Amino acid sequence: MKLSDPRLFRQYAYVDGKWTHGEGGREEPVFNPATGEVLGHIPLLETEQVNAAVDAAEAAFTQWRALRADERCERLLAWYDLLQANREDLATIMTLEQGKPMPDARGEVEYGASFVRWFAEEGKRTFGETIPSHIPNAALGTIKEPVGIAALITPWNFPLAMITRKAAAAMAAGCPVIVKPAHETPFSALALAELAERAGIPAGVFNVVLGEAAEVSKLLCYDDRVKALSFTGSTRVGRLLLEQCANTVKRVSLELGGNAPFIVGPDMDPKEAAYAAVAAKFQTAGQDCLAADRILVHESIHEAFVEHFAERMAALTVGNGLESEIDLGPLIHRQAVEKAAAVVDDAISKGATLVAGDQSQAPGENFFMPVLLTGVTHDMKIWHEESFAPVAGITAYADDDQVIEMANDTEYGLAAYIYTHDIRRIWKIMRALEFGMVAVNSVKMTGPPVPFGGVKHSGLGREGGVTGIDEYLETKYYCLGALGSVSGS
Numbered sequence: 001m002k003l004s005d006p007r008l009f010r011q012y013a014y015v016d017g018k019w020t021h022g023e024g025g026r027e028e029p030v031f032n033p034a035t036g037e038v039l040g041h042i043p044l045l046e047t048e049q050v051n052a053a054v055d056a057a058e059a060a061f062t063q064w065r066a067l068r069a070d071e072r073c074e075r076l077l078a079w080y081d082l083l084q085a086n087r088e089d090l091a092t093i094m095t096l097e098q099g100k101p102m103p104d105a106r107g108e109v110e111y112g113a114s115f116v117r118w119f120a121e122e123g124k125r126t127f128g129e130t131i132p133s134h135i136p137n138a139a140l141g142t143i144k145e146p147v148g149i150a151a152l153i154t155p156w157n158f159p160l161a162m163i164t165r166k167a168a169a170a171m172a173a174g175c176p177v178i179v180k181p182a183h184e185t186p187f188s189a190l191a192l193a194e195l196a197e198r199a200g201i202p203a204g205v206f207n208v209v210l211g212e213a214a215e216v217s218k219l220l221c222y223d224d225r226v227k228a229l230s231f232t233g234s235t236r237v238g239r240l241l242l243e244q245c246a247n248t249v250k251r252v253s254l255e256l257g258g259n260a261p262f263i264v265g266p267d268m269d270p271k272e273a274a275y276a277a278v279a280a281k282f283q284t285a286g287q288d289c290l291a292a293d294r295i296l297v298h299e300s301i302h303e304a305f306v307e308h309f310a311e312r313m314a315a316l317t318v319g320n321g322l323e324s325e326i327d328l329g330p331l332i333h334r335q336a337v338e339k340a341a342a343v344v345d346d347a348i349s350k351g352a353t354l355v356a357g358d359q360s361q362a363p364g365e366n367f368f369m370p371v372l373l374t375g376v377t378h379d380m381k382i383w384h385e386e387s388f389a390p391v392a393g394i395t396a397y398a399d400d401d402q403v404i405e406m407a408n409d410t411e412y413g414l415a416a417y418i419y420t421h422d423i424r425r426i427w428k429i430m431r432a433l434e435f436g437m438v439a440v441n442s443v444k445m446t447g448p449p450v451p452f453g454g455v456k457h458s459g460l461g462r463e464g465g466v467t468g469i470d471e472y473l474e475t476k477y478y479c480l481g482a483l484g485s486v487s488g489s
């Protein structure tokens with residue numbers, strides 16, 4: 001692996017400011033999904049070692065919360081600067097472990113770093129309020145305090161940004177964090193730890209624990225000293241963690257699966273809409289919670305839309321993300337390829353038409369060539385499940401009411417897209433959609449200033465924006481009584 005700074009590639013856990021082996025000697029390999037080669041090994045921590053991370057975070061909490069907000073801001077900004085300065089190495093590590101093309105990986109480093117800068121600043125604005133008193137001679141108000149240790153459990157598809165969007169918010173609020181990254185992509189998390197240390201983040205404030213996922217997560221969820229759990233990943237695991245946090249009544253934030261509808265109105269230029277749909281579907285080889293999973297096109301332009309979509313899709317290049325001019329890297333592992341193939345087979349067996357997608361062209365065993373299916377219907381897996389693969393399904397609809405019903409016909413409610421220039425149609429559909437985020441005539445919708453999150457089974461809470469830091473803050477109300485006459489109270 002060619003890195004300008006090889007010390008960014010760490011094969012240890014990071015607890016209390018120290019690089020840590022698994023005491024039981026257990027470890028596991030991490031693979032490059034593009035080549036199948038072993039990229040490195042990570043330790044599997046024992047129970048006592050995970051508990052030690054909580055001990056360390058507990059000890060660090062006292063000092064970290066006692067810093068002034070502007071002091072925490074300075075350290076987070078130093079971390080941000082280091083992320084930017086090491087962007088190329090961080091992107092290389094990400095492409096090697098996750099597979100996404102280098103330009104996308106560079107983009108994710110920028111994106112991930114932008115949350116650090118955002119929350120560094122937001123930490124200085126955790127204002128309380130003054131409450132006009134209804135109690136004689138009293139002053140009432142609120143102050144915001146850090147909730148305590150936060151456990152952050154993250155997925156493999158965005159191995160860096162899904163950590164920084166949580167960690168920077170928590171740390172800016174004064175909370176130490178314990179990160180449990182996905183075992184497929186631990187090295188981005190460990191590089192973040194190396195840079196946090198260089199940025200002067202004190203020992204115990206940013207910890208990375210590695211181990212058997214169910215074991216480690218259970219320890220963190222059951223530990224009463226851990227006050228908040230923030231999870232990004234599948235709805236299946238999110239439900240499990242929510243249950244596990246019930247006993248200790250933790251603050252729980254969940255960013256779960258999506259199954260985004262992409263609605264195209266009859267007034268749209270079919271080429272413009274089809275190109276946008278391709279962009280919304282194939283980012284990260286379809287392994288994106290925002291991927292346009294159900295493309296719903298008005299029947300009057302359906303045929304032209306399909307032609308343009310197929311033509312644009314045919315131009316996508318598939319290969320090792322380290323090579324230049326690659327649009328789609330591999331899927332994360334062989335099971336993901338098998339799941340994608342099963343989704344396609346299921347749809348075809350139930351009447352969908354395979355317009356394009358020849359798997360014999362795949363450049364390796366973890367690669368899946370983009371697939372276009374038309375005539376996708378409610379009874380198919382592709383309608384209800386995230387394919388998390390480059391499989392696009394298109395369906396024609398007749399009118400606005402029908403498309404609203406189709407779009408909402410899912411347990412998920414993360415993001416939706418609408419393409420039309422008719423303002424009344426936009427307003428009607430946007431208001432009727434049961435989704436946390438709606439992008440109108442835009443594929444891009446995310447970034448630090450926006451409240452990211454879903455409704456229904458797509459999650460609880462919001463990340464980013466002005467409210468993202470609230471996930472890590474408690475509101476303390478105070479009533480100062482017997483003050484004598486308090487003017488203006």
Ligand SMILES: NC(=O)c1ccc[n+]([C@@H]2O[C@H](COP(=O)([O-])OP(=O)(O)OC[C@H]3O[C@@H](n4cnc5c(N)ncnc54)[C@H](O)[C@@H]3O)[C@@H](O)[C@H]2O)c1
Nearest residue numbers: 154155156181182213214217233234237255256257258289
């Ligand atoms: N809403 C969002 O912001 C967002 C962002 C990215 C990904 N996602 C979702 O993440 C999913 C893909 O990621 P994934 O495959 O890594 O998800 P996943 O749920 O399998 O894993 C996520 C994390 O949970 C851990 N985990 C797995 N099984 C566990 C168990 N039994 N107990 C405790 N922890 C366990 C994993 O090791 C990983 O760290 C998709 O559903 C995608 O939509 C959502």
Ligand SMILES: N[C@@H](CC=O)C(=O)O
Nearest residue numbers: 157158288289290446
């Ligand atoms: N693209 C999403 C991550 C979903 O997988 C984001 O921007 O957070």
